[in-house]
């Protein structure tokens with residue numbers, strides 16, 4: 113089962129991708145994480161774009177994904193979180209899948225109001241030691257300054273989660289990424305690909321339940 117999770121920054125793609133990956137034994141392919149962890153010249157170049165809230169050039173990200181989806185842990189299926197983000201990436205993904213004899217089963221779009229997106233993204237932070245995610249309002253550590261998971265006491269915020277950069281990322285989502293939804297909606301009418309909208313404003317468990325329902329319906333015909 114191969115899934116694309118679609119949605120603007122702060123829609124909850126990363127959270128839902130992690131839950132889905134665990135539940136269905138799928139590989140989670142988060143391009144933002146891959147780029148943040150990239151080292152050497154590719155990592156350095158990517159950081160220049162990421163800090164500005166700009167998209168990293170298609171050629172870089174396409175090469176990373178092409179290499180990644182051919183690996184063994186993707187054989188049972190994968191979830192794409194943050195890819196594709198441009199028309200070029202979407203077309204290239206089709207070619208890659210064709211070459212690998214794979215296909216897409218679901219494109220799931222998480223919808224959240226702009227105001228809520230900004231609130232979610234600008235308030236989020238994570239444990240510097242184990243990466244556990246928190247939020248200034250919605251998910252504070254139980255004991256202030258101490259990570260619930262590992263007891264660490266250092267936290268970090270993504271540089272591109274500043275309010276000005278988030279506005280830029282949202283603008284890019286609207287102008288470059290959202291238009292490719294039409295590409296998938298058109299494909300979904302022609303073959304087995306299922307396209308679904310999900311209300312991403314709800315609680316994490318409720319969003320998960322809605323996604324599961326979409327998957328369940330298709331798998332059971």
Ligand code: AMP
Pocket residue numbers: 121143144145147161162163165166167168169170173193194195196197201272281
């Ligand atoms: P994310 O963690 O998905 O919010 O991504 C963080 C940043 O990584 C984005 O703002 C882009 O700069 C870069 N990035 C992630 N995925 C892609 C992609 N598919 N194409 C281009 N840039 C990307």
